[in-house]
Amino acid sequence: MQNKEKMLETYEDYLxxxxxxxxxxxxxxxxxxxLEIEALEKHLEAWKRKIQMAKTKEVECTK
Structure with missing residues (x-):
């Protein structure tokens, strides 16, 4: 009987x-x-800044 009890206790510990x-x-x-979402959001913000800078330079060039 002790072996069965020990086995049940061991299984309970395992679970x-x-x-x-x-x-x-x-x-x-x-x-x-x-963390992955945060990294992607930062990457997106960096791209938005690059796009904005490109638009600003484009406007300056056409003036």
Whole structure:
């Protein structure tokens, strides 16, 4: 009987650790997506500035 109880406790520990692991992976995934989105937003802003500068130079050249 003790072996069965020990096995059940071990499996319970395994499941608890697995749940914690999956929760952490979900958090890391969300953090990763947030960082990727932030990087893309910064990249977009840089392109908008480049486009604006190009338009400004184009206007100056046509004057």
């Amino acid at each position: 608890t650790q697995r749940i914690e692991y999956e929760k952490r992976m979900k958090e890391l995934s969300a953090e990763g997506f947030a």
